[in-house]
Amino acid sequence: MNTDQPLFILCPGRSFSSVVCMAIGQHPQLYGLPEIYLGIVDTLNEWFALAKKPGRKHMHQGLLRVIAQLHHSAQTEEAVLEARAWLQQRCEWSTTKLYHYLADRIAPRQLVDKSPTMGKQQNLERLHAVFPNAYFLHLTRHPRSTGNSFFRVKSAKAALKGYPDPDRLAAMIEKHWVQIHQQILQFTDHLPEGQAMRLQGEDLLETPDRYFRQIAEWLNLRTDSAAIGAMMHPEHSPYAHIGPSNAPHGNNRGFLEQPELKVGRPSFVSLTGPMEWSREGQDFAPATLRLARQLGYQ
Amino acid sequence: MTFSSNIHFRAIPLGFLATPGEHRIQNAVFFKKRLYVGVISHPVDATTTSIARLLRYYPGAERWEAVYEAVVEKSSVLSATRPFPLELGWRALSIMPIDGGTEALCATLLSLRNAQLIYSTDGEHFEALPAVDVKQPRAAPFGLLHPFQSWLFATPVGAMSDGLYMRENGHASLYVTRNPRTGDWQPANAPGFGNPGNEVVHGLIDFHGWLYAAVGNPFAGFQLWRTQAVGPPPFTWELALDTGARRYTLNPSVASMAIFQDALYLGTGVPETELLSDEVAGAEIIRIFPDNRWELVMGKPRFSPIGLQVPLSANSPGFDDSQNTLVAALASSNDVLYAAVVQRSQREITGFQIRQTVDGENWQQLHSPAFLNPCAYSLRVLLAMPNFLLAGGVWKFEATTPDPEPSLWCFS
Numbered sequence: 001m002n003t004d005q006p007l008f009i010l011c012p013g014r015s016f017s018s019v020v021c022m023a024i025g026q027h028p029q030l031y032g033l034p035e036i037y038l039g040i041v042d043t044l045n046e047w048f049a050l051a052k053k054p055g056r057k058h059m060h061q062g063l064l065r066v067i068a069q070l071h072h073s074a075q076t077e078e079a080v081l082e083a084r085a086w087l088q089q090r091c092e093w094s095t096t097k098l099y100h101y102l103a104d105r106i107a108p109r110q111l112v113d114k115s116p117t118m119g120k121q122q123n124l125e126r127l128h129a130v131f132p133n134a135y136f137l138h139l140t141r142h143p144r145s146t147g148n149s150f151f152r153v154k155s156a157k158a159a160l161k162g163y164p165d166p167d168r169l170a171a172m173i174e175k176h177w178v179q180i181h182q183q184i185l186q187f188t189d190h191l192p193e194g195q196a197m198r199l200q201g202e203d204l205l206e207t208p209d210r211y212f213r214q215i216a217e218w219l220n221l222r223t224d225s226a227a228i229g230a231m232m233h234p235e236h237s238p239y240a241h242i243g244p245s246n247a248p249h250g251n252n253r254g255f256l257e258q259p260e261l262k263v264g265r266p267s268f269v270s271l272t273g274p275m276e277w278s279r280e281g282q283d284f285a286p287a288t289l290r291l292a293r294q295l296g297y298q
Numbered sequence: 299m300t301f302s303s304n305i306h307f308r309a310i311p312l313g314f315l316a317t318p319g320e321h322r323i324q325n326a327v328f329f330k331k332r333l334y335v336g337v338i339s340h341p342v343d344a345t346t347t348s349i350a351r352l353l354r355y356y357p358g359a360e361r362w363e364a365v366y367e368a369v370v371e372k373s374s375v376l377s378a379t380r381p382f383p384l385e386l387g388w389r390a391l392s393i394m395p396i397d398g399g400t401e402a403l404c405a406t407l408l409s410l411r412n413a414q415l416i417y418s419t420d421g422e423h424f425e426a427l428p429a430v431d432v433k434q435p436r437a438a439p440f441g442l443l444h445p446f447q448s449w450l451f452a453t454p455v456g457a458m459s460d461g462l463y464m465r466e467n468g469h470a471s472l473y474v475t476r477n478p479r480t481g482d483w484q485p486a487n488a489p490g491f492g493n494p495g496n497e498v499v500h501g502l503i504d505f506h507g508w509l510y511a512a513v514g515n516p517f518a519g520f521q522l523w524r525t526q527a528v529g530p531p532p533f534t535w536e537l538a539l540d541t542g543a544r545r546y547t548l549n550p551s552v553a554s555m556a557i558f559q560d561a562l563y564l565g566t567g568v569p570e571t572e573l574l575s576d577e578v579a580g581a582e583i584i585r586i587f588p589d590n591r592w593e594l595v596m597g598k599p600r601f602s603p604i605g606l607q608v609p610l611s612a613n614s615p616g617f618d619d620s621q622n623t624l625v626a627a628l629a630s631s632n633d634v635l636y637a638a639v640v641q642r643s644q645r646e647i648t649g650f651q652i653r654q655t656v657d658g659e660n661w662q663q664l665h666s667p668a669f670l671n672p673c674a675y676s677l678r679v680l681l682a683m684p685n686f687l688l689a690g691g692v693w694k695f696e697a698t699t700p701d702p703e704p705s706l707w708c709f710s
Binding site for chain 2: 193194197198199203207210211214215217218290293294295296298
């Protein structure tokens with residue numbers, strides 16, 4: 001791998017990406033990042049503006065923890081404060097410059113980034129523009145499991161904060177799954193063969209060593225037992241636990257609380273039958289069924 | 299790696315077909331040193347009858363004659379009342395043992411009401427087998443034919459080709475008999491091999507003592523089943539490959555199969571006799587070994603339960619062209635494997651090519667001026683012999699086409 005070949009994990013939310021990113025990032029030649037949200041903006045100024053909107057404070061925490069860890073080898077409250085100051089002093093930097101700064105800091109290892117791209121083609125194109133030779137892993141999960149997980153998390157937040165409307169949320173879930181996967185397929189279809197690969201999260205969780213080895217082979221990395229064995233321990237990542245009070249998260253909270261890899265096939269779910277989160281008991285739409293089957297789901 | 303080469307394909311003119319219309323060469327086989335070709339002709343003039351012909355060629359004398367002719371119903375007439383993807387005409391042309399081992403030329407002739415199996419032991423005189431009751435409404439085991447372990451396997455026509463009957467009857471079915479003349483056909487498998495998504499058996503081939511059935515499944519990707527046909531039917535079948543070799547619905551069917559250098563090669567794509575779904579992708583070639591291990595020869599790189607699959611040919615789907623959606627035919631001789639690759643979209647066929655390989659991995663495209671004939675519409679049939687390759691397909695002529703010269707192509 002050359003120095004400019006990070007691995008980006010692309011998927012909708014609730015697709016096992018936290019544990020998968022941290023696990024892959026434990027390969028001795030890789031470095032797994034929490035959610036740093038650099039792929040959705042062009043400059044650090046814009047990145048700072050992200051967290052000004054309500055409910056978006058979490059979007060800063062991942063990058064703050066990364067800078068603290070890289071500069072101070074620790075994620076204390078002081079280190080996080082210094083990381084914020086360091087970033088503010090460079091608020092004119094482009095995100096491209098910061099991405100390459102991070103890549104240089106962890107070299108010769110390669111970055112593994114799962115930051116959400118919000119299902120926007122321009123964000124995917126931005127990542128590609130920053131690292132034209134990057135690898136892209138399209139990670140999938142059954143739409144029913146994704147939807148159930150998404151609804152559980154979002155409806156809990158909605159109950160707390162009074163938004164969004166539960167019916168609107170329910171209608172959004174299926175659309176969200178379809179749109180993001182379609183965006184990813186549209187983007188990866190135009191990449192040279194081999195630059196993007198697709199993987200069912202369920203397959204990976206069932207036999208992780210088998211697929212970690214294939215991922216390493218695809219990325220031209222070591223495939224020895226020690227390297228693959230390291231990938232079985234996402235909990236060894238410096239970002240696999242609750243952080244200091246001024247940057248506690250930066251990743252899926254469930255993962256931060258229980259970061260171990262839970263090996264085993266997730267429970268079987270079917271495309272047939274009403275969506276649990278639909279008050280009218282609607283089935284999946286034909287477009288969802290078509291896409292889900294194309295991705296290997298039944 | 300892909301190479302290309304200019305090859306001289308000799309045209310074997312087919313004077314029978316030089317009339318305005320569409321002429322589909324559907325299958326070809328050698329029997330008693332003569333070449334037999336099944337053709338259906340749909341004249342431009344809608345009032346003129348379509349004809350299915352069985353033509354015979356004398357290689358030495360370079361002469362053709364029609365040995366069997368039948369009027370067939372026209373799909374264009376039927377489509378006025380309901381969708382009818384079945385292309386009426388010849389389904390299969392095979393050499394089979396009949397009556398305790400006598401070799402016969404067997405042909406299955408499709409039409410809406412009366413699927414027929416005709417056979418001849420001398421290539422001159424044909425007899426039709428009587429209709430049989432296999433407990434499926436209006437379906438008879440007169441589709442694809444394949445002899446294996448003293449059994450004759452067949453697909454029922456309804457399940458094989460007629461989109462409506464596929465759904466009504468449900469599921470890919472196979473039947474067997476010791477002797478088709480007795481009419482004693484029995485089910486050879488559980489309906490759909492136990493999977494309601496398995497709609498069609500597209501191909502049968504024997505390899506390493508097993509009979510393999512390629513089964514189309516538009517909901518999950520093709521499946522490949524195999525049996526040794528031990529004991530009484532229905533037989534025990536083993537799943538050799540499924541989920542379209544992990545490409546799922548983008549590999550809904552296997553359109554062609556051939557054995558080459560101790561591996562079974564599968565060419566993917568939806569056969570021309572069936573309607574295409576919305577998702578059409580570049581075709582792939584996959585090879586499978588007797589232990590069910592498989593390798594991607596040409597296609598999309600992917601992860602799989604048996605390891606990372608990277609195309610051995612270094613060619614992406616459709617030999618690097620996603621418009622090449624169908625490997626319509628695969629044929630092997632002693633030393634060479636050939637593939638007929640067709641550009642098929644929902645609306646039309648826009649081109650075709652022939653490729654060859656001597657090692658299964660490095661493919662060479664064969665170019666010929668003969669392929670540039672604007673009336674040569676598609677490629678369907680490859681017949682590989684040790685010293686030559688025969689290729690045939692679909693020809694289309696308008697009434698205004700000057701000097702139409704439909705032909706088979708021969709490369710020796």
